[in-house]
Amino acid sequence: MAASGALLLTAACGPVRTAQRTRSENPVFAGWYADPEGVVFDDEYWIFPTLSDYYAAPGEKLPERPTHKSSAIHQHYNIQTxxxxxxxxDLVNWTKHPKVLTTEAVPWVKYALWAPAILRHDGRYYLFFSGNDIQNDHEYGGIGVAVADRP
Incomplete structure (x- = not known):
């Protein structure tokens, strides 16, 4: 009796084969990200995450890491630009929108661009973010807001 129950469980856990992908798998998209902000605008789902580390698909080359040192506790924050x-x-097929905000657009942020959150008000989009890994009162950083006409 127990053996047939185990056999049934094994069969139930086998892969489901379909002609069309019905789920996005885990992770939802390739890359090393954290702090995801999920939101729905009209009939479209959006995720705004923090870059955690560089990622390269098999056969691709990783981007070069910055060589400068900053006052950040963790030097990998230097890539978060x-x-x-x-x-x-459909929550299955995802489109990447690279670099929707960069430190080039926010002069006071040098690194550690992280923890995004977004909202829409009166047809404009407001992307809140943290900038820099401030460690004392002599460093500049905090929370900023970027404004745009589309997410």
Whole structure:
């Protein structure tokens, strides 16, 4: 009796084969990200995460890491100089929108662009973010807001 129950469980856990992908798998999209902000604008799902580390698909080359040192506690914060966004109409197929915000657009942020949150008000989009890994009162950093006409 127990053996047939185990056999049934094994069969139930086998892979489901379909002609069309019905779920996005885990992770939802390739890359090393954290702090995801999920939101729905009209009929489209959006995710705004923090870049955690560089990622290269098999066969691709990783981007070069910055060589400068900063006052950040963790030097990998130096790569956090942009935010990517991802959108989907069906939660299965995702489109990457690279570098929707960069430190080039925000002069007071040098590194550690992180923890995004977004909202829409009166047809404009407001992307809140943290900037820099301030360690004392002599460093500049904090929370900023970027404004745009589209996410």
């Amino acid at each position: 942009y935010l990517d966004a991802f959108s989907s109409k």
